[in-house]
Amino acid sequence: MPSKSGVARATGTLVALSLATAVLASAPVNAAQVDAPSAAAVAAVAATADVERPQGKPEPLKTEGAGKSTFSGAAAAQSAAAPITRSAVIARAKTWVDAKVPYSMNNYRDGYRTDCSGLVSMAWNLGTSAWTGNLDTFADRISKNDLRKGDMLLFHNPSNPERGSHVTIFEQWTDASHTSYIGIEQTPPNAVRRVIPYAYFNNASSYIPYRYKNIIEDATPTNAGVYRSDEAKFYVADRSGGLYGWSGFGVPGDKPLTGDWNADGQDTFGVYRPGDSTFHLSNDNGTTAISVMYGSPGDVPLVGDWDGNGTDTIGVYHPADQTFYLSNDNRVAAYSVRMGVEGDTPMTGDWNGDGKDTVGVYRGSDQTFYLTDSQTSAPVNHQVKFGNPGDTPIKGDWNGDGTDKVGVYRDSDFFGAGKDSDQVIYSVRFGVPGDTPLTGQW
Numbered sequence: 221m222p223s224k225s226g227v228a229r230a231t232g233t234l235v236a237l238s239l240a241t242a243v244l245a246s247a248p249v250n251a252a253q254v255d256a257p258s259a260a261a262v263a264a265v266a267a268t269a270d271v272e273r274p275q276g277k278p279e280p281l282k283t284e285g286a287g288k289s290t291f292s293g294a295a296a297a298q299s300a301a302a303p304i305t306r307s308a309v310i311a312r313a314k315t316w317v318d319a320k321v322p323y324s325m326n327n328y329r330d331g332y333r334t335d336c337s338g339l340v341s342m343a344w345n346l347g348t349s350a351w352t353g354n355l356d357t358f359a360d361r362i363s364k365n366d367l368r369k370g371d372m373l374l375f376h377n378p379s380n381p382e383r384g385s386h387v388t389i390f391e392q393w394t395d396a397s398h399t400s401y402i403g404i405e406q407t408p409p410n411a412v413r414r415v416i417p418y419a420y421f422n423n424a425s426s427y428i429p430y431r432y433k434n435i436i437e438d439a440t441p442t443n444a445g446v447y448r449s450d451e452a453k454f455y456v457a458d459r460s461g462g463l464y465g466w467s468g469f470g471v472p473g474d475k476p477l478t479g480d481w482n483a484d485g486q487d488t489f490g491v492y493r494p495g496d497s498t499f500h501l502s503n504d505n506g507t508t509a510i511s512v513m514y515g516s517p518g519d520v521p522l523v524g525d526w527d528g529n530g531t532d533t534i535g536v537y538h539p540a541d542q543t544f545y546l547s548n549d550n551r552v553a554a555y556s557v558r559m560g561v562e563g564d565t566p567m568t569g570d571w572n573g574d575g576k577d578t579v580g581v582y583r584g585s586d587q588t589f590y591l592t593d594s595q596t597s598a599p600v601n602h603q604v605k606f607g608n609p610g611d612t613p614i615k616g617d618w619n620g621d622g623t624d625k626v627g628v629y630r631d632s633d634f635f636g637a638g639k640d641s642d643q644v645i646y647s648v649r650f651g652v653p654g655d656t657p658l659t660g661q662w
């Protein structure tokens with residue numbers, strides 16, 4: 221945490237966002253993380269004749285009937301053909317790699333045919349199993365130099381589709397020479413993530429790079445921060461838990477909020493003043509842009525992008541009747557949802573990555589998060605047990621894949637879980653005892 225001298229060095233507003241961006245962009249490419257075949261093995265495969273890959277035809281999601289259908293749940297379709305981040309595409313594809321799903325044009329997993337084009341259809345969340353002959357209709361042609369995580373390399377042989385036609389998912393180049401890449405593909409005997417010589421082991425010149433039409437860039441990962449109430453100051457952390465910036469906002473006793481009040485993609489500060497039930501929101505971390513009275517004494521303040529328009533707005537939770545009142549215009553409630561039991565801590569976040577924030581609760585008595593994706597009722601769509609008794613629940617998109625995940629704060633330690641998981645994927649130590657934890661995308 222900042223020493224007094226560190227605080228004195230900082231200006232009144234946060235340091236430039238580009239600093240954090242530079243840090244985040246420096247994650248090294250590490251081809252050794254995958255099972256890389258030896259050069260000899262690559263050459264041997266390349267020298268073999270075309271692999272015969274029976275090609276399935278376009279068809280809707282398969283849930284029953286002939287063939288073997290399995291569901292992992294991990295890659296279950298949300299709203300098909302919805303915008304999907306590059307990281308989400310890779311994460312979905314990896315679920316088949318991790319499960320070593322056998323190559324078959326007669327079997328189905330997650331509703332998708334378990335062949336090469338079925339894997340791409342699943343990873344892109346198309347809601348239908350395309351084949352190599354029509355995957356290009358879901359995508360735009362790009363150049364080799366434009367290839368990025370989640371794009372595909374497609375070869376369709378119209379004269380004999382079973383002869384050579386294939387598709388792989390591009391993840392990243394192995395080095396600056398761009399002669400090989402880490403790809404994910406469904407090929408006999410099973411789905412695999414490996415180093416592939418560009419564009420493939422054979423028929424290399426026939427492959428064309430494409431980008432899914434509904435791909436979206438990864439979100440900015442969420443980082444930690446704290447509010448020191450007696451100083452009325454926010455301190456926020458960089459990716460590794462170092463001080464990224466600080467700013468005074470609010471008055472002692474205020475409750476901290478963070479959100480993107482002006483839809484510029486950057487979270488800034490706000491406070492809720494319990495004494496007069498007022499929200500004060502700033503777009504520059506120093507001056508108040510929005511000031512509004514909302515809710516009643518005893519309410520818990522909340523913020524979120526309930527309608528998915530990119531702007532975070534306010535809401536409150538009435539602990540007395542466990543009801544959320546959420547506003548899209550910072551004036552009137554657009555939604556009310558009842559969820560939880562007495563003693564629960566309310567949560568908000570985009571648990572399914574559809575761009576809309578919804579609600580949930582953390583039950584300290586069983587250290588379990590109960591989260592819903594609905595705005596009109598409260599089915600539990602996500603249930604995660606995480607943390608220890610006495611922890612403070614937090615949430616964030618710890619890995620920038622576009623979905624919020626749960627976490628806990630404990631004595632200056634922030635722990636973030638994976639999606640619908642109790643695995644810790646983010647942890648930093650920040651702040652001092654007595655601080656109020658917060659999270660955001662600075």
Ligand SMILES: [Ca+2]
Pocket residue numbers: 479480481482483484485486487488503
């Ligand atoms: Ca903003």
Ligand SMILES: [Ca+2]
Pocket residue numbers: 524525526527528529530531532533548
């Ligand atoms: Ca909104």
Ligand SMILES: [Ca+2]
Pocket residue numbers: 569570571572573574575576577578593
């Ligand atoms: Ca959502």
